[in-house]
Amino acid sequence: GAGVSQSPSNKVTEKGKDVELRCDPISGHTALYWYRQRLGQGLEFLIYFQGNSAPDKSGLPSDRFSAERTGESVSTLTIQRTQQEDSAVYLCASSEWGPIAFGSGTRLTVV
């Protein structure tokens, strides 16, 4: 596709449920990133995939968060046992090198 695609665009879930967020990067982009943006806050790094290298997971806030990437394509961010503080916009981005392009994000609301 022309840009980074994320689904769903909005997700409302009950506290304690698991959620999966999907990201389709731009074709050919070897790097893929997940960021989180809480209301009125800056972007918080979560995880970074680069080709076949081990991902940089240093930003994941707890072991309830995990992410996978299939080759150099789709990535899934999973949040287990969601908490209200997980409510945020989850942004995916991809790049070939240098500048990265963002998707529109998934707005997650935990009620």
Next chain:
Amino acid sequence: QKEVEQDPGPLSVPEGAIVSLNCTYSNSAFQYFMWYRQYSRKGPELLMYTYSSGNKEDGRFTAQVDKSSKYISLFIRDSQPSDSATYLCAPSDLGRLYFGRGTQLTVWP
């Protein structure tokens, strides 16, 4: 100390003003320097990027990097109401980007 410091504003200017947005950073390994613009309820969009120190101009926008002082600037000339958004600086060490908090800019007609 955070990796990237950016004054969150808000900054409010009249149409036609010159806007100066700034960030400081602490990691001397940063090599690429990006500026993103984010409209309300949208993902960030890349505005400009520069490599190492120097200036880069694109229309009404000029990005400056001074690696010796670890200082990043974005200038907007002849600002327009459509420039109203949050501007995020994001240096990179060729891995992930490190974002500032963003500066909220309002340009009023």
